[in-house]
Amino acid sequence: MQDMPWDHGLTVTADGEGLVGHAGGVILRELADRSGLTAALRDALARDGRFPEVDRGMAMVSAAVMIALGGTSMSGIAVLDHLALVLGGPVTWQTLRRTLDLADPATLEKIAQARARIRAHVWDLVAERRLGGFPWPVIAGRVLAGWTVIDMDATLITAHSPKEKAAATYKSGFGFHPLGCWCANTDESLAMELRPGNAGSNTASDHVSGLSAALAQIPARYRRNVIVRLDGAGASHDFIEHMLNLKIPDGKLLFTCGWTITETDEADIREIPGQAWKPGVTQDGRAEEDTDVAEITGLMSRSGNWPDGLRWIIRRVKPSRRHLKKLTAYEKETGWKYSIICTNIPQEGIEGVPGSRHAQFIDVLHRQHAVVEDSVRTGKAAGLRNLPSKSWRVNRGWVVAANIAADLQAWCRLLGLHDQDGLSDAEPDTLRYRLWHIPARLVRHARRRTLKISRDWPWKTAFTTCWQRISALPAPA
Numbered sequence: 001m002q003d004m005p006w007d008h009g010l011t012v013t014a015d016g017e018g019l020v021g022h023a024g025g026v027i028l029r030e031l032a033d034r035s036g037l038t039a040a041l042r043d044a045l046a047r048d049g050r051f052p053e054v055d056r057g058m059a060m061v062s063a064a065v066m067i068a069l070g071g072t073s074m075s076g077i078a079v080l081d082h083l084a085l086v087l088g089g090p091v092t093w094q095t096l097r098r099t100l101d102l103a104d105p106a107t108l109e110k111i112a113q114a115r116a117r118i119r120a121h122v123w124d125l126v127a128e129r130r131l132g133g134f135p136w137p138v139i140a141g142r143v144l145a146g147w148t149v150i151d152m153d154a155t156l157i158t159a160h161s162p163k164e165k166a167a168a169t170y171k172s173g174f175g176f177h178p179l180g181c182w183c184a185n186t187d188e189s190l191a192m193e194l195r196p197g198n199a200g201s202n203t204a205s206d207h208v209s210g211l212s213a214a215l216a217q218i219p220a221r222y223r224r225n226v227i228v229r230l231d232g233a234g235a236s237h238d239f240i241e242h243m244l245n246l247k248i249p250d251g252k253l254l255f256t257c258g259w260t261i262t263e264t265d266e267a268d269i270r271e272i273p274g275q276a277w278k279p280g281v282t283q284d285g286r287a288e289e290d291t292d293v294a295e296i297t298g299l300m301s302r303s304g305n306w307p308d309g310l311r312w313i314i315r316r317v318k319p320s321r322r323h324l325k326k327l328t329a330y331e332k333e334t335g336w337k338y339s340i341i342c343t344n345i346p347q348e349g350i351e352g353v354p355g356s357r358h359a360q361f362i363d364v365l366h367r368q369h370a371v372v373e374d375s376v377r378t379g380k381a382a383g384l385r386n387l388p389s390k391s392w393r394v395n396r397g398w399v400v401a402a403n404i405a406a407d408l409q410a411w412c413r414l415l416g417l418h419d420q421d422g423l424s425d426a427e428p429d430t431l432r433y434r435l436w437h438i439p440a441r442l443v444r445h446a447r448r449r450t451l452k453i454s455r456d457w458p459w460k461t462a463f464t465t466c467w468q469r470i471s472a473l474p475a476p477a
Helices: 025-035 037-044 056-068 074-085 091-099 104-128 203-217 238-245 265-270 299-304 321-326 329-334 361-383 392-415 426-437 460-471
Strands: 148-156 173-176 179-182 189-195 226-232 250-257 278-281 286-296 311-317 337-343 442-445 448-452
Touching: 025 037, 025 074, 025 104, 025 460, 037 056, 037 104, 056 091, 056 238, 056 426, 074 091, 074 173, 091 392, 104 203, 148 203, 148 442, 173 442, 179 203, 189 337, 189 392, 203 226, 203 238, 226 361, 238 250, 250 361, 265 299, 265 337, 278 299, 278 361, 286 321, 286 361, 299 442, 299 460, 311 361, 337 361, 392 426, 392 460, 426 460
Parallel strands: 148 226, 226 250
Antiparallel strands: 148 179, 179 189, 250 337, 278 286, 286 311, 311 337, 442 448
16 A cells, blocks of 8 residues: 555544534625615515524525535535634524525515616626726627626536426426526626426516516616527527516617527528628627628518518528438528527617627627526535525525626625636536635624635735625615
């Protein structure tokens, strides 16, 4: 056996005192308290004539902090016991379950209203304090100042045991099929509706209610100009008509969505003149190779079945290996892989955005919708990989806690880490590894408490800077 000298004379004991693990949790809890979210959730979860020993708003925030730290079940709340030296009395998993079990429709609406009210306060702080102000989308090198982008997408959550309303999914799995909405400007999780696994991908009523919930989360001053992006699953007559007819006070709603190509569409593609194809454009505005874009609106045979005011943009790329098995006969014949976008961006383009009327710009705008896949993936990395209860109501409460966890981390990046290299757009796993899971020692002196982290920690400056910024935030009016 090879000698391993590093462990000579090493002993491991479990009698340390004054130690705090996952010290980054104090930043998330401080942010929830300072922003007013904890108090707002307490009011939303209040019940007449009931006076629980543990503040329900604090219990919900504790669940969100636990999820942000990597918790995947209600029993994971025990990790926060280690922060009790700093945060005070811990929340038991029984208390957490009772809090999550309050997620009836009326309470969910109160929670949504509380989140929207605090989000408006946070966005004002972001616009005031973040380097560069409020983050506006950048498409093909052009800033869409004044525009808020909502990305809609559904995902699958596998149920590994029988759970209420779990059902077979369209991918031959078993579980749930939630529909979520994310804000591309801030990476926040605006709204998510938990649905049974057999819920349809293009159910118009679900998309209508989901979009309504997302719009209600956006502060009024940022809701004047909205762009909605979704994949082909949302391209239903009813939902597109809903978006076309939706009135935004003193503003407008534009959208781009995917389009399922039929043989009729392929026949129309044959009629596109060669000179109509233009090179595709990258996100920074450079021309792409082996990619072409054209507008096919005037050639679309199926356009007569759809409302007026729509445009169709087509993109063709050289197929990759993963495309080969799904190519149609026409695509094999031409050697191109085609995709079509449906949009209501007018022929004159987006006001104040040069070049936005062109097919290349609309193509880039829609392709950035792919970032929602990152949001879905990070959501599953932060509490949505598995739902912890057999109860539908408890699982709905868990989804809300996971959404709040996503918001807290987004607010930390925007308000505390916006100028920190490698952390301003970090994913949950990166934040955990570098900040949230830092060990610390709690020192008491002269009636003051000091949480000390290692002077050798590579991200110590980012940690202390984030704490100082968050702890200095003003309370909401």
